[in-house]
Amino acid sequence: MAPERLSALDTAFLCLEGDATPMHMGAVATFRPRRDWDADHVAGLLAERAARIPRLRRRVRTGLLPLSSAHWEDDPSFDPARHVAVSSLYDRYAADPLATFAEHWIAEPLDLNRPLWSVQLVTGLPDGDFALLVKFHHALADGMGAVELALALLDDITLPWQRRPADDEPEETSRSPLGAVADTAAALLGQAAESAGIAGSIVTSARPFPLSPTATVNSPSRRIGLVRLPGSDIRTVRTAHGGTTHDVVLAVLAGALREWMINRGQRADARSLRALVPVSLRGRDSRDTGNSLSGYLCDLPVEVDDPVERLRLVREAMARNKEAGPTRGAGALPVLANRLPAGLHRLAAKAAGQAAPLLFDTVVTTVPVPSIPLSLAGARLREVYPFVPLAPHQSVGIAVATYRDGVHVGLQANGHAVSDVGSLADAVTKSMARLQLES
Known part of the structure; x- marks a missing residue:
């Protein structure tokens, strides 16, 4: 199978990356868990789900020449647990402890030699809540793509646009070679x-x-x-x-x-x-x-x-x-x-x-x-x-x-x-x- 190349726009986001200009998107989501929840169990669940998502197992491989293209490849040493960490709020006397924690977290660039994502589970929020902090590099996904990847880490849901009969496949239309060439030329x-x-x-x-x-x-x-x-x-x-x-x-x-x-x-x-x-x-x-x-x-x-x-x-x-x-x-x-x-x-x-x-x-x-109720390990999503x-x-x-x-x-x-x-x-x-x- 030929390697999947990064699109020109994916490459642009990768090339804009710098120590002072990290090109990752992020999200801070808060959850209300059950009383008997365990942070390490939730972290393990996140790692297990991430391992089943092909996009999250891949890293970028770039060519040596300046004008060569980059492509995606499976990371041979991929370990989802290395991308999922558990922490506790360390400055609970700050005006907004979660925002203060997120400032340091979001400033850290992703490792471009590994799959371009990271998840942080943060405990110690008021009322026993926990937070999930997620980073995806913009070369990996746009906003909608990042949402789809994040949803795959949460508990199973069926989105409205996924409710399509299994046999409801797009119809193929027959086109003559000459017609196809004409259409392509017109499009270009x-x-x-x-x-x-x-x-x-x-x-x-x-x-x-x-x-x-x-x-x-x-x-x-x-x-x-x-x-x-x-x-x-x-x-x-x-x-x-x-x-x-x-x-x-x-x-x-x-x-x-x-x-x-x-x-x-x-x-x-x-x-x-x-x-x-x-x-x-x-x-x-x-x-x-x-x-x-x-x-x-x-x-x-x-x-x-x-x-x-x-x-x-x-x-x-x-x-x-x-x-x-x-x-x-x-x-x-x-x-x-x-x-x-x-x-x-x-x-x-x-x-x-x-x-x-x-x-x-x-x-x-x-x-x-999505406007439907979302959860992680049974914990209800409250804010994102x-x-x-x-x-x-x-x-x-x-x-x-x-x-x-x-x-x-x-x-x-x-x-x-x-x-x-x-x-x-x-x-x-x-x-x-x-x-x-x-x-």
Whole structure:
């Protein structure tokens, strides 16, 4: 069997990896266990389940030449127990002990010579709860793929899109060789034109001046903020003003970033902050967990004080993005990256990463967690806070997950630029309260 090569986009994330720019996604999930639970038993269960997932047994093997491609191979010395650790909260007097623990954990890069994932089971939470901290490298999976891998570590569930009869296979259509060649040629021409359009949009959308207020020196230090927004508040705002849950969250984040900037002595009215909003291109029936994504650029109106007006502007911006489609505009940079030769990323990825602040100021991603009850060894999942990797030279990245009746916001900040991420977390809560008050 031929080795499975990394896609160009998978390779790009691998090449962006650095001591100060680790390219792994993360999540902090809290569980309410039964009284007789045992941490070592749960860790063993996680290792046992991980061993059954082929993707988690593989490591990356790169070629010696600069332009050679990388591929996946089974790790001959794979031991799932080496990827699963048990710890206890060590600073229980911190303002948020779990966030403090997660800061040190998420700052540690994954070992690129081993399968690109890690799980930490953390005990000592209030009320006897425990936390599960999960890291997947972005070369291994995108957000949706990471969710699928994480769900495979939990207790068995059947997701709605998995309920398909066994004999319900896609129908094969017969095509003549000439017709297939014509279709391929048309697709390649269409991709070339589309790629040229994306490249042109990137050039015209770059903002070299004024300098991004969130641009900073890369640092290996990290700060973590965990914010839970009530789902009922989001629904109240949507009923009063319209928009999607994502629109409301983006507007809330715009208000929070505005207050955060003002408190730091920065001008919020100098320009809007631009967010890269990743968009999945994965079909429901896809069996691949690699990267299949694009993105939208959305200007967050931090210069606007009125929370309802901020929501209106965000709604209009996202509506324009959706009308254009996920493979148009500068936000479709991942699509363009995936069409370049994979080997080229080994030469150009670092330089492209340095230019990220010219195109966007932060990343705001939504992680699709199923709304059904989830559990691990019978322990009920209570909260889940996702984290997105920090782009080079950027201060903060934001990830959002909706689970049950809570919208969970994970803030990951550059510790050199943001010493107190708690102030930003508080600003998110205040921004939600202000918008809800106007609804």
